[in-house]
Amino acid sequence: MPGTPVSTRAIHPTYDGLVKVLGACPLDCPDACSWVVTVEDGVATGLRGNKEHPVTRGALCVKVNRYLEQVGAPGRLRYPMRRVGPKGSGQFERISWDAALDEITTRVTGIIDEFGGEAIWPFHGTGSLGYLQGLEGFPGRRMFNLLGASHHAPTICSVAGGAGLRYTLGTSGGMDPEDFAQSKLILLWGTNPLTSGHHLWKFVQDSGAYLVSIDPVRTRTSERCDEHIAPLPGTDAALALGLLHVIVSLGAQDEQFIAEHTEGWPEFRDRIAEFTPERTAAITGVPRDRIVALGERIARTRPTAIRASQGMQRHAGGGMALRVLACLPGVTGDWAIPGGGLHYSTSGHFELDVAALTRDDLLPHPVRTLSMTRLGEALLETDEPPVKALFVIGANPVGSNPDQRRVIEGLSREDLFTVVLEHFDTDTVDYADIVLPATMQPEHLDVLAGYGHLYLIWNEPAVAPPGECLSTTETFRRLSQRLGLTEPALYDSDEELAAQLLKGYDLDRLRADGFLKVQAGPVPAGKLQFVSTRAQSAGHDPLPDYTPPADSGDGLVLISAASHYFLNSTFGSNPELRRRAGESSITLHPDDAAARGIADGAAVVVSNDRGSFEAVAEISDRVRPGVAGTTKGRWAKFTGGATVNATIAERDADYGGGAVFHDNRVEVRPR
Known part of the structure; x- marks a missing residue:
């Protein structure tokens, strides 16, 4: 048995008439917290960390403590939409699911007929790390494999x-x-x-x-x-x-x-x-x-x-x-x-059958792989075949990808058909042709695995989704049907998908207990x-060595670290967390600030030959001379149209095509 259950708690115990539902935080964080949702009359009214989980120990972070607020936010996308204004304008009209699926089917079929399946790119992000609904299982990949679509390499994080x-x-x-x-x-x-x-x-x-x-x-x-x-x-x-x-x-x-x-x-x-x-x-x-x-x-x-x-x-x-x-x-x-x-x-310690989820055996022929961190390049320069359809799933590349200017330029192509599955009106949604409303974690079934611990976690749906939101798995089941695809594997239920993923594990015990620890x-x-x-x-030095940064020369090395209040770009629209995070800032050492005539609290422009963004200067010895510090996760629509990623290069790290967010030199000047 690959794992041993460590709790005997049932999924739906009742205390004082309240239903408690065990679930898991889906966000891109090593902790993958086990949580408990309190449900009253079909409404989620409370969320806390699971006290029985040996790592979560009853505590969530400052961001996820507000997750139910996010789930019920007024700006939540609840219905399919079609673009009616120019790309980037954010102008949409509400449409039915039938209309949305019909338009996607017509456009995708036409693209395949003219350019082949590889002209389609399913672009998965880290908005959810679920194995059924999120990046770890590439939801929809079975369908995309049958269509012969390009594969997606998630190179943005840890590769x-x-x-x-x-x-x-x-x-x-x-x-x-x-x-x-x-x-x-x-x-x-x-x-x-x-x-x-x-x-x-x-x-x-x-x-x-x-x-x-x-x-x-x-x-x-x-x-x-x-x-x-x-x-x-x-x-x-x-x-x-x-x-x-x-x-x-x-x-x-x-x-x-x-x-x-x-x-x-x-x-x-x-x-x-x-x-x-x-x-x-x-x-x-x-x-x-x-x-x-x-x-x-x-x-x-x-x-x-x-x-x-x-x-x-x-x-x-x-x-x-x-x-x-x-x-x-x-x-x-x-x-x-x-x-x-x-x-x-x-x-690397989780022995899960991801291949059973993705079913790459359904591919009619080998296909190319496109790198997540080279989105701008792929949209603007790839032509064998060109990318003609982009499905953005759990991602906000305008806010999270390197070389923001080029990403926006690529997404602005009139001949690019872009479908975005989302919860909120992100910077990327503004460039979509069709927007499909997706469920959030308390509303669907999923399986999570921490990358900062050794626990599998089951996420039981606690409440019904609002409006016409669908889970990602259900969205692709419906789209597969509309495309006329007959492969039975495309229509497996979420429970069947979980069983295929967890082959060799006691799924019933996991679902009842909420989590189990695997053997390292x-x-x-x-x-x-x-x-x-x-x-x-592979063409590398056989001996470990030191490889210097690629972006060298004049200017300051800019570190864009995680924010205490955002998680990548998730929560970037939350009013309270934006208030706590304050204005977009850049921290400069006193010596570097003095050399540039910049005072504490001054408005500045941070730039290089790739782009620029605006910020407020914070003068502090928290950074060493020659280094500047800022945080990632802000949305361009709230920061004057650009974020720190406007200055980041679309360039690969030494192994695996990884991103180079911290290999970035900039200059800072008073605004």
Whole structure:
């Protein structure tokens, strides 16, 4: 049995006449919280974290605490709509589902007849990480496969780091985050869990460990740590190699672990020797004595654990950085000690039959794959065949994709037929031809898996959807029927889809209990590869190394981190969370502000050759000199027509086509 249930609570217990329904937060966060919806007379009246879930422990975040407010918001899309004004105008008229499906069928059929199925791109985003309704299961892919549509590569988030880990460890899965409670030294590397993934903090606190925040910005989390080290953005691999130099110079490597569980140590040891503390200090901007002191602390402290999150791999050398970080506990032997190792994402530990959901065997022929982070390029430059139909599912690419100007230019094409499945009138909806209203989490069935813990979570529908909203799965069942497709798999119910996904698990127990913990696979999976022949065969350096940022030269390096009040662009229209977040701001070090004649609170323009956005300057030493900080998640319609993504390049990281949001130089001037 792949997983063991850890709770015996029923799904619908009743207290004081109130129905309690177990569910799960679908948003793009490692915590994947288990929650409880209170229902009175068919209306969801309360939402709280599930106290029985060992990670959620009854608490939700500041954003999700307002989720029911979001579900019932006046601006919620409740009916299908057709565009009646120019693209980008946001002018629509209400239509029936029959009219919407008829128009989609006519346009899609015509496009296939003229250009072939690959002219259709189902563009899935991280608005939901559900396996039935969200990105993890690519809802609708069975239908798109039968049509011969292009495949979608979800490259915007964690792909570079995951690829780097697989080169070193043979898996992207790492340590069980609950084991942080046993750590003695914790390196929070490029992560701010108090803002994005705060449930980890409970295990960190339980440990009593010495805490080091490694981040170019002094975050909420940094201020709670014993020590904060601020390297220049994109130099994490060099810092890790410099720390390893100190460890090896002290003779603190675990020779037994290295001999029994790794390959390529002599070659990697020579690579480590190149990164003296002096050279590392010159690359990273971290003083030599601090590098030496931290290296010595790691050398003498077992177990040491590293939490590295997705932000630190969003640059030219992001995959390589995770390769190096995974090597560090290989040198010290921490991979063999409870409470030691590295946690990036637990996704690699979930043995779910995603292939049974996607049914790529239904493809009539091999098809191309289009990269999520190259949307502007694909819409404007791809011509074999051109993208003629775009289905945007759980995504807001105008607000979330790199090179915002090019994305808007591509979506503005009159010959592009765009269908958007959405909850709200996002920046992307304004460019749609047809808008289809989608259900939200309390209104449909789904299965979630955390990437910051090892629990599967069942989401039971608690209430009926408003208006004419349909689940994503039901939308594609109806569209398949309207297209005249007869493949039986297109019409599987949500319960049947869940059973196919969870083959080998006790689905009835999961549905009754709400969650279950899966067994983590071995890490490393086989011997840890200090020298990776797989990386070499893919055209990469077989040895872990430091890859410098691609965007170099003048200007400030801009970090666009997660907001405390938005989750990607979800909640970007919530009035109360927008009020709490305040105006769009950019944090500048006093030295950089003075050099530009910028005072605290001044209106500024942030720009490079790709685009610009407006913000208010915050002068603070929370950022180091040469670095500027802002947050992502704002909508262009609320910020003068552009956001930070107007300055981001459509350029790939080293592995997997990952995004480079933090490999970005800008100039800042008074407005």
